[in-house]
Amino acid sequence: MAAPIERIVDAHIHLWDPARADWYPYLAGQRELDMGDISGMCRLYDQPTYFSENANWNVEKFVHVAAASTPHSAAETRELDEMAQATGHPDAIIGGVDPTQPIADTERLLDEQMKSPRFRGIRPMGGTMGAPDADVLRALAARDLVFELMAHPDQLEAAAAVLADHGDLTVVVEHAGWPTSNEPEEFALWQRGITALAALGGNVHCKLSGLAMPLHSMEASALRPWIEHCLESFGVDRCMFASNFPVDAMHGTFDELYSGFDEVTADLDADSRDKLFAANAERLYRC
Numbered sequence: 001m002a003a004p005i006e007r008i009v010d011a012h013i014h015l016w017d018p019a020r021a022d023w024y025p026y027l028a029g030q031r032e033l034d035m036g037d038i039s040g041m042c043r044l045y046d047q048p049t050y051f052s053e054n055a056n057w058n059v060e061k062f063v064h065v066a067a068a069s070t071p072h073s074a075a076e077t078r079e080l081d082e083m084a085q086a087t088g089h090p091d092a093i094i095g096g097v098d099p100t101q102p103i104a105d106t107e108r109l110l111d112e113q114m115k116s117p118r119f120r121g122i123r124p125m126g127g128t129m130g131a132p133d134a135d136v137l138r139a140l141a142a143r144d145l146v147f148e149l150m151a152h153p154d155q156l157e158a159a160a161a162v163l164a165d166h167g168d169l170t171v172v173v174e175h176a177g178w179p180t181s182n183e184p185e186e187f188a189l190w191q192r193g194i195t196a197l198a199a200l201g202g203n204v205h206c207k208l209s210g211l212a213m214p215l216h217s218m219e220a221s222a223l224r225p226w227i228e229h230c231l232e233s234f235g236v237d238r239c240m241f242a243s244n245f246p247v248d249a250m251h252g253t254f255d256e257l258y259s260g261f262d263e264v265t266a267d268l269d270a271d272s273r274d275k276l277f278a279a280n281a282e283r284l285y286r287c
Contacts, residue, residue, distance in 0.1 A: 002266035005273060008258070009091075009281040010062040012174070012209045012242035013050060015080070018042050023068040023076065040250035047089060050245060054254045060278065062089060063120075063242070063285050065148070065174075066096030070125045073097060074112040081116035092285035093118045094148055096125035099132030107139050114143065120285050121146025123174065130155045131162035141169040146284070148172045148207075149197075152180055156193020163200055170203055172284070175210025175244065176230055182215055182222070191229055198233035205284060206234045208261070208276070209242035212251040220263035227264050236272045240280040 021028035027042045051059070068076035073096035080093050095113040097106050113119045122145065124132060130151045131137070140147050147169055151159045156177050163171055177197070179190045197204055208227055215222045230239055241261050243254060265273055281287070 002262070002268075003270045003273070005258070005262055005277050006058065007274070007278045008054075008057050008059045008241075009278040009287070010054075010059055010243050010245075011207055011240045011281040011285070012065050012244050013062050013090075014067040014244075014246065015045055015047065015050070015064060015083075015090075016067050017044050017046075019044075023072045025069060038250070041246045043246065045246045047083075047087060053245065053249070054243070054258075056255055057258055061091035061282070061287055063092045063094060063281060063287070064090035065094040066123055066125055068096065068125075070096055070098040073122075073125065074109060077113040077116050077119055081118050084118055090118065091287035092120045094146065095119055095122050097122050097136070098126040099124050099128055099136045100126070103135040103139065106136055110139060110143060110145065114145075118287070119145075120287075121148060121170070121172075123148035123150055131159040134162075134165070137163070137166045137169055141166060144170075146170045146172055148174050150174050150178065151193075152178050153186055153190035153193050156190070157196045160193065160196035160200060163197070163204065167201060167203055170284070171197075171200075171205065173197055173204065173206045175213070176206060176208050176226055178210060179214045179226070186214075187225070190226075194229060194233050198238075202238065204234075205238045205240070205280070206230045207242050208239055209244040210248065212244075212248040212257065216251050218248075218252040218256040218260045220260045223260050224264050227261075236268070236275055237280065239276055240284070241277055242281075 016024050018027035064080050077095040097109050177190050177194050212218050
């Protein structure tokens, strides 16, 4: 019998209020997302709600990932940092940039967000997927910031080719490579992309999250083949679990999700499980 999960550092959540349509136009129906029916996540999601939903688990810390539209990225990071000063959370912040903007604008936005002590890196916002151009990647590496890759399986190998020239940059593959379906062809394409990214080396990590979006399930049997390939490719030291709440909450509860993670990793030793559920995220996001 597996040892119980003693603590969790949730490496990916969003706090938001759909009433702030300027920040979250996609929650207010002003911008389409290629995710089907998103009504289940279009709700006020604040810290009390989040902690009430994970009350059966010892969630010690969480990483907030950018959700506001790009013009508001710096304001979102600043507001979250002020929240953390008052409440102790979030413990680390991943902000946003629009990598299609001129590099000077991107660098100014990075430097503005770096004024927040809990700011650790960015993910591309504004619908841009895959790896940005070399100027953006170099700007991140020069500032010791994390780059979070948002890419679907058909973009993973191309992203790996771009990132191969940036071994000094810390990269996190969001949502386990973000598959879009559970079809065999998608799984095979995804496997090749994950293998290519993992082969880049120890600077590239994988966030085990977001799988409920394409799978519409949190059952261990559904999660297992995806999680096991990530663990085989990246190893225990370069993977971390995350809830992606409230997005994945459209397909189940926090209890169901983490019970699935628990079951999939039940054969691992206690140290490996602590790395996946907490320690790796603490180390990577310095929280």
